[in-house]
Amino acid sequence: MTAKREVIRVEPLSTWLERWKAMTRHGDTLYVSGFPPFDPATGEILAHASIERQTEIALEQMKLCLETAGSSLDNVLKCNVYCTSVDSFAAVNAVYARYFPQDPPARIFISVPAWPGPFDIEIDCIAAA
Numbered sequence: 661m662t663a664k665r666e667v668i669r670v671e672p673l674s675t676w677l678e679r680w681k682a683m684t685r686h687g688d689t690l691y692v693s694g695f696p697p698f699d700p701a702t703g704e705i706l707a708h709a710s711i712e713r714q715t716e717i718a719l720e721q722m723k724l725c726l727e728t729a730g731s732s733l734d735n736v737l738k739c740n741v742y743c744t745s746v747d748s749f750a751a752v753n754a755v756y757a758r759y760f761p762q763d764p765p766a767r768i769f770i771s772v773p774a775w776p777g778p779f780d781i782e783i784d785c786i787a788a789a
Contacts, residue, residue: 663687670728672703683725688789690735692725694718694742694782696775707778711748715755718783723759726787735788736765744780746771752781 663686670682684691697706697717706717723733743752749769757764765785775782 668725668729670725672698672700683729685729685789690726690729690731690785690787690789692722692785692787694740694784695721696777696779696782697721705777705779711743711745711751711780712755714779714781715752715783718781719755719759722783722785726785729789731787731789733759736760736785737787738766739768739783739785741767741769742772742782742784743769744772744774748780 666685668683668685668690682693682695695718697709697714698704698721699706700717700720706714709717719733722736726732726735739756741752741756743749746769752769756767
């Protein structure tokens with residue numbers, strides 16, 4: 661029997677982005693969407709925050725999604741990091757290392773020219789449920 665794809669609501673992220681899905685489960689695999697770095701208190705994009713703060717927020721949002729689905733950062737298999745500047749790699753990497761201190765997941769760092777909003781980073785992932 662083939663596992664059915666299930667969309668998982670993650671609040672408050674799902675409400676902030678009603679048009680997009682925060683996370684999808686297929687069998688024992690979770691696919692977590694990348695999001696702009698939302699202020700956890702207001703839902704507003706953290707415009708002009710430092711790249712370190714934006715990275716922290718992105719990873720906290722990922723953690724929330726995974727925990728909502730009964731998983732954790734320890735089960736992340738792969739991350740895709742999208743950032744508007746390759747010059748931010750060292751700063752992003754320092755924050756990333758705090759969230760994945762041992763045996764970090766596979767990762768790719770992709771420089772993107774711009775976003776349709778005032779932020780500099782998104783991180784998505786694939787994780788085991």
